[in-house]
Amino acid sequence: MRLLERDDTGGVCLREGLPNNKIPPYAILSHTWGDGEVIFRDLMDDQAWRDGLRFFWVDTCCIDKSDKAELQHALSSMFDWYRRAAKCYVYLADVSTHQQVIDSSDRELVVRQSGCTTQKWAFQEPNARVIANFFSKGWKPAFRQSRWFTRGWTVQELIAPAIVEFFSKEGLGLGDKKSLEWEIHNITEIPLRALRGFPLSDFSFDERKAWAEKRSTTREEDKAYSLFGIFDVHMPVLYGEGKEKAFKRLQDKFREDYRALAKLWSTEPRDPRVEKKRIELAKGGLLVDAYLWVLENPDFNRWRHSTESRLLWIKGDPGKGKTMLLCGIIDELERPVIADGAQLLCCGV
Template structure:
């Protein structure tokens, strides 16, 4: 696992790959991908500094500093996706990385607030929150359930609440049992119920629909892109 290290001025640098037993506190970002995400290659080469994705990285860095954290992790640029071995390791480790994070920041690019700090229940952001694309994606399921601390932020960086204060709308949107949202071990829930949580979610690569559930079921298997969604699901069910 490699992290991004914050400086007091809000800038950040990439760390080298850290050993698995390295015990560092870090924040982690949950988001939906856009067309101009910052990649691992961008950070290595120091290129494309004007990409829109840098706004998310700066948001995460500043929030981590605010919370007294020196390190943070973002999937778009902390994984070298050109390295198949590293990508496989990341897919298998993802649930654990989110679970170990001191804070998970959910950045909702399709939710905005008219006036910083306005959080009345009747505000339009709540409707946008319920309609957010974030709740429709496959990988964000484990990003919601694995961390103990999950905080939600609007596009402008305003804090909307956390998994506890927004529990009721999250439950209504996802139909996930409140006990699961509160951290009950996922093994306490039926296999069929856990599959139901993911039923309406989508992934860009069809096989990821199965791979994104590895941590939900506490199983491990290699990613074989090209095998197709149904073959990936069959392998997942055999592991369960």
């Protein structure tokens, strides 16, 4: 994964080759093409810096779209990258806020009148502040009509991150996914449960497909490819196959995975302690502390403490240490913090 890093002088550099288990907290940016890339990136990396995040990700800088292998990996990983982000900033170039300039001495008055306990300021000039007119909410009609809500790729960019903050074209905060959830629900028809982070497995294939039904993409196949993460499906990207074939493959892969999971759930689980003993005898013992890195992995911890997700998939090439990792995780299973009924599935690919 590539990330952009901002230093103390305001300079930005590209950091490449970050391993999944050592990715620092980062902000991720969402926009629609043609939004004025330089202005957008400058506004949003300033916002990330103010939020204490040195690292941020934006597709225009962090994906080499000319590399087919990298593009395939990026499309398959996109949902996960958005889900892992500390914050997602959505830049709405077609939503303008009515502005007024006030002297900084009026700050307390504005905060009191707006009924807010805090006030976000977009710029840092000492004698003046530029603020949105939060009293009239004059930007709401433009927000409802924003192009961002009509694009296929932004479905996952809305659903995957826990925190999504919206900004006007001037870079002023409009609210977040939580404070605007009813507005977003009415615009997108996406259920509140999905917006609030409930498992997407609670929703059928047709329900999830409907969330993107009225949205458009530049390439017709992207109507399907943009939903990889929504369906937790991994399959090859084949531009030129057409939208219908892409959706057919997506649905077939979803059903295939669903049947495999259903079969797995119907299988009587074996005692992991017995399996661990068998593996250690076969492999010559467990390397002490060899698995400890996984305990800091965000995906493992999210699964470990979840009351919803019962399965942890461990995928990797043969000979990469999945078996030893599995033994270490089984040790963790014996601790009381693990969710009751959790199961592990180790898969060599």
